[in-house]
Every structure is written in C-alpha cells, then in structure tokens.
Amino acid sequence: MEDLKTRYLERLAELYPTVAAASTEVINLEAILNLPKATEHFLTDIHGEWEAFSHVLKNGSGAVRRKVNDVFGNTLCREDKRSLATLIYYPREKMTQILEHTANKEDWYKITLYRLIEVSKRSGSKYTRSKVRKALPPEFAYVIEELMTEKADIRDKESYYNAIVATIIRVGRAGEFIVALCELIQRLVVDHLHILGDIYDRGPGPHKIMDKLMEYHSLDIQWGNHDVLWMGAAAGQPGCIANVIRICARYGNLDILEDGYGINLLPLATFALETYGEDPCSCFALKGSHPCSPGEKELNLRMHKAISVIQFKVEGQLIREHPEFNLESRLLLHRINYENGTIVLDGKQYTMKDMYFPTVDPADPYRLSAEETAIMKRLEQAFLNCEKLQQHMRFLLSKGSLYKVYNKNLLYHGCMPLCEDGSLKEVKICGELCKGRQLYDVLESYIRRGFLAEDAAERKKGRDLMWYIWLGENSPLFGKDKMATFERYFLADRESHTEKKNSYYRYLEDEKTADMILAEFGLQGEDSHIINGHMPVKSKNGENPIKCGGKVLVIDGGFSKAYQKETGIAGYTLIYNSYGFILAAHEPFESRSAAIEQESDIYSDDIIVKRTASRKLVGDTDTGQQLKEKIGDLEQLLKAYREGRIAERFGGRF
Numbered sequence: 001m002e003d004l005k006t007r008y009l010e011r012l013a014e015l016y017p018t019v020a021a022a023s024t025e026v027i028n029l030e031a032i033l034n035l036p037k038a039t040e041h042f043l044t045d046i047h048g049e050w051e052a053f054s055h056v057l058k059n060g061s062g063a064v065r066r067k068v069n070d071v072f073g074n075t076l077c078r079e080d081k082r083s084l085a086t087l088i089y090y091p092r093e094k095m096t097q098i099l100e101h102t103a104n105k106e107d108w109y110k111i112t113l114y115r116l117i118e119v120s121k122r123s124g125s126k127y128t129r130s131k132v133r134k135a136l137p138p139e140f141a142y143v144i145e146e147l148m149t150e151k152a153d154i155r156d157k158e159s160y161y162n163a164i165v166a167t168i169i170r171v172g173r174a175g176e177f178i179v180a181l182c183e184l185i186q187r188l189v190v191d192h193l194h195i196l197g198d199i200y201d202r203g204p205g206p207h208k209i210m211d212k213l214m215e216y217h218s219l220d221i222q223w224g225n226h227d228v229l230w231m232g233a234a235a236g237q238p239g240c241i242a243n244v245i246r247i248c249a250r251y252g253n254l255d256i257l258e259d260g261y262g263i264n265l266l267p268l269a270t271f272a273l274e275t276y277g278e279d280p281c282s283c284f285a286l287k288g289s290h291p292c293s294p295g296e297k298e299l300n301l302r303m304h305k306a307i308s309v310i311q312f313k314v315e316g317q318l319i320r321e322h323p324e325f326n327l328e329s330r331l332l333l334h335r336i337n338y339e340n341g342t343i344v345l346d347g348k349q350y351t352m353k354d355m356y357f358p359t360v361d362p363a364d365p366y367r368l369s370a371e372e373t374a375i376m377k378r379l380e381q382a383f384l385n386c387e388k389l390q391q392h393m394r395f396l397l398s399k400g401s402l403y404k405v406y407n408k409n410l411l412y413h414g415c416m417p418l419c420e421d422g423s424l425k426e427v428k429i430c431g432e433l434c435k436g437r438q439l440y441d442v443l444e445s446y447i448r449r450g451f452l453a454e455d456a457a458e459r460k461k462g463r464d465l466m467w468y469i470w471l472g473e474n475s476p477l478f479g480k481d482k483m484a485t486f487e488r489y490f491l492a493d494r495e496s497h498t499e500k501k502n503s504y505y506r507y508l509e510d511e512k513t514a515d516m517i518l519a520e521f522g523l524q525g526e527d528s529h530i531i532n533g534h535m536p537v538k539s540k541n542g543e544n545p546i547k548c549g550g551k552v553l554v555i556d557g558g559f560s561k562a563y564q565k566e567t568g569i570a571g572y573t574l575i576y577n578s579y580g581f582i583l584a585a586h587e588p589f590e591s592r593s594a595a596i597e598q599e600s601d602i603y604s605d606d607i608i609v610k611r612t613a614s615r616k617l618v619g620d621t622d623t624g625q626q627l628k629e630k631i632g633d634l635e636q637l638l639k640a641y642r643e644g645r646i647a648e649r650f651g652g653r654f
C-alpha cells in the first residue's frame, strides 16, 4: 500500500515537478472550487421533434433570455431584448432579416457587437479563463478574449474597444463575428446537458437530434424505452425491428428509415401492396396530419398493417421462447376466433375490428409466411449494416446508461419497479433475482452485452432483453402492466386499451419511498432529488410535475406533438444553476421560421422549484469533489517534497 502511494506521488511529481508548480496548482484549484456551480440543463421525451428540441437547446430553456435580462435589465426595452435573444438563438437567419430593414448597417453592427460582448462576459463570468478560452471559436479567439477581458490598465477603454470593433466591421467580418459570439453565448449558458430518454419515435427527426447531440460539448443520456427499442433494432433483434418500423409507419415517418438511415423498405412495400392491396386497412390510419399524396397514404396504410402483423407474430415467438419474461397473457393471435371474428380477453368477449389476415394460419398463427421471413431477414441485415445507425448507437452506448447519479441527483427515464406495498420489486433477470439499483445495473450490463459480448448466446440474451425492456411489466423504463398495442389496433372498447401503471407512480408523493429509492443509490439529504421523464404530465388537468415537495421532479418534456392534446402544453424542461432549480413550462413550438420572424419563444413560464439557501459553488458539486481529492493529493506531494522524500526536478535548467 505504502509502495503504491509512493509510486502514485512519483507519477504526480512528473506533472508537478517542483514545490512552486504543485502549490500553484493547489491555488488554482482552490479558486475554481469557489466559482459558482455551472448550469445543468435537463431535457426528456424529445420524441424526434427536431425543431422544438433545437430551439430549446439554443435558448437553454430560458437561460439565454435570463442572461440578456441580467445584463440589460431596464436599460433596454422588451422588444429589443427579445430581438437580441432571437439573434442569439438564430444568428444567421435573424441577422439577414434585420439587415434587410436597416439603413445604417454599420451602426447596427456596432451596437449589436457591443451588446453581445456584454452578454458573453456575463455568461462566461462563472468560469475560469482557461475554460472560456477552450470554448472560443479558434478564428476569433484572440479578439473575443481581448474584448471580454476588463482592461484596468488601459485608460481610454472605450476608444480601445471601438478601434477593435471598427476594424472588424471595416474588414467585412462583422457578420461572422456576430455569429461566433452568439454561438459562444449558447455554449456558455449551459455547461452540461442531461437527456432523460426517449429521443426516438413519433416525431420526424430523431436522427438529426442524434447528430446534434454528437457534437454537443458535454452531456449524458439516460436511455428511454424508445431508445432501447432502437438499440435492440440496431443490434438486429427482430421484435425491436418490427416495432421500430411499425411506429415509423404509424406516425408517417418511414422516411427516417429510408432517407435518414438509408434502410431499404422496398421489399416490405412490395409485399404490403401484394398482400393488402385490396384491404382498406382502416385500423392502420396515420396518426396526426401529414402532407402526403393519397397514393403515399394508401401505401403507408398497407405497410403499417403488414409490419404490425409481422410484429405480433415475431413477438409471439419471443414470448414462447422466453417463459421467464412472463408475457404469456400477451400471446393474442391464437386467441382470435377466426370463424366469428371475436377474441376473449380477461374473460370478456370483444369483436375484432379487422379480420383480414391472409398470412396468418389459424393452426399456427405465430409462424411467419415465407415472404414475411424473407423480409425480416433482409431488414435485420439492413439494420445491422447501417453505418449511420450503428454510429448513433455507439454514441448512445458511450454517453448513455440506464440511470445516472450526478451532483447528488438521481436521473432515470421511467421508474423504480415497486410492489403494491411500496417495497422494491424483485425481478428475475436471466435466473438472477434483482431489485432496486441492482436491477438497473444487471439490465444495463445485458444491454451492453447485446452489442459487445463475444459469445453469441450471451449477445442474444442481451438483445432479447432489450425487447423486454421496451414493453415488459418489470422493466424500469416501461413501468406499466402491459403494452396494449394489439387492443389499440383491433378493439373498439377503450377500456381494453388501458395500461396500468406500476405502483411507483402512486408513491410519487410519498417521502419515505423517495428517500428509500435515493438511498438505494447512496443518496440522502435535502440536496438529492429524483428526476424522471416518461409519463406525460397532464398540466391541463392540474397535474403538477413537482412531486413530494420538490424531492421528485417528473419532467416529461411533452415535446411530442401527438401528446400535446393530452398534456395541454409542450411539456417541461429543467435548469439547475447555482441558485437552484427552475422548471420551464413550454408553449407548443410553432416553427423555426415563426421563432425567427415573430420572435416567438416557446418558453412561457418559469417555476422556481427550489432556491438554494446560499449560492451553490463548484466545491459543492461532483467536479468539486474530484478537485478536492486532487488538492489532497497535491498537498501530499508538497509534503513529500518538503520532507525530502521526493526531489524537485527543474527540467532543462540543471
């Protein structure tokens, strides 16, 4: 042990070879500990809504607007502040629009540059110089730093400043410079992003969201059930593939697969037209309104039905293969009475809305026809070989996990499965009984194995579990007793569509339960919270995202347009800055062009969830903890120098 410690200090001495170097670093780190905590931004349930997501990312859920307000308070009118904020979100588009109507462009550049510099200064004031420097666009780094730094020793600051700005304008770089400053502000107002799951499904642009996230400066992701569904599909799991395609068809988004990921759906389309060409497929209507031709709509209906039938068959096979998943009650095709068009579920008889199943053999209803088998084989290969999809999944695997403990908060997408009495539910995963944190850890390890295990059987276990996590009763990401997909398509009785939520959702207001879950993850005390998404908060019915006096925050973003009727808003996002938690309730996002032209921000209401007693500092965060450990190590090194156990080294000077 002593040995290890000495070796460690010797390594550290290579980085800090003198008493001076080590003590300078201690001083620097101590200074950082006393800076205000950086801002975290929480988004969840984005569901492919690329434009709304992109806007919220740009405005930092109101963080940019707050900075503009902090700087200009009453010295600028509301319109000007709004216009400046819009410029920061959409610099190129907004600038073009403004300049079209501006006679004295030079003046506008000068005033705008001045204002943006002020906002940049305020946005960067929480960080060390070195951190701000790293965020600067290389092209303008030097000048921006000059302008952002207070120059106490220059007497005529104004003329120094004016000279720089005038030169920028004279050499024709003002436009680009403004863009660079706006992007810098966007970059500085939010230091770290948390995505609490469900990037995929329902909306048209999940692939664009993934591209954007891949270039984001600092983030983590807690996988949602829809993300795990796509991960399973990318790993070639047939149940996941069928679900992914079915949901794309349901929402008129098959072009995500075809154009976004280059997955060829022609075999499915041809098969669907041949098999269901004469069938109205009326149970498979598109959700929402879509600007497509009648021909496209007709094709979509048929592909939707074709892949749904394939899904019910493939899922039937999986349920039989995995009795341990306990999903027998979801085996439905063999319960249809193919003679009289009815089905009995839970002792109740229902009439099927659709009885045209040309590929189903009532004697063996879960068997795929030869064509269906061939289509699934091709689709599996297409998903496995799609480089872009694989790249997105690698990113999800590397930045993502099933849960995260960050700055004393516990983040996950869905829930912690509980029994009726509120105790942790024990679940058997591949023969091992798990509950609480262990359930999360074991499931996550299987997801990773689904991609990386060397052994094919182990990989398959992981992949099939991804399908289970999507819809299984004991999946912490799903948290409902069943996924009533079949009932929603084929049965008119809405009661049969009900999916009962896990007891977790009944215990959300119970402090003891919240404390018990937090304790599972080693968390306790006032500063710890559970933050989760997944369940749309129906604010129009008076439902509140703040549960348990603020200990639990359910912030399903409600980005999904299809769900805005239910929630009444476009959901919530959360900001955690040095002053506390701020929940932003959003108005539905109209469009990017409305945001630019009418300067309509989607952000409407700020709700202060919690104000910290005193301003939180870096020293109070996880990073602060690491810095303190490093300071401790450096102090040990200093002691070793001073006690003569390690000799200082002075580089080339001796």
Ligand SMILES: O=P(O)(O)OC[C@H]1O[C@](O)(COP(=O)(O)O)[C@@H](O)[C@@H]1O
Pocket: 198, 202, 225, 226, 480, 483, 484, 485, 499, 534, 535
């Ligand atoms: O409304 P849709 O898109 O058909 O989906 C409904 C299904 O989605 C789910 O709500 C799961 O998706 P979420 O994770 O977004 O809630 C299922 O419980 C339900 O069966």
Ligand SMILES: [Mn+2]
Pocket: 198, 224, 225, 226, 413, 477, 534, 535
């Ligand atoms: Mn979800």
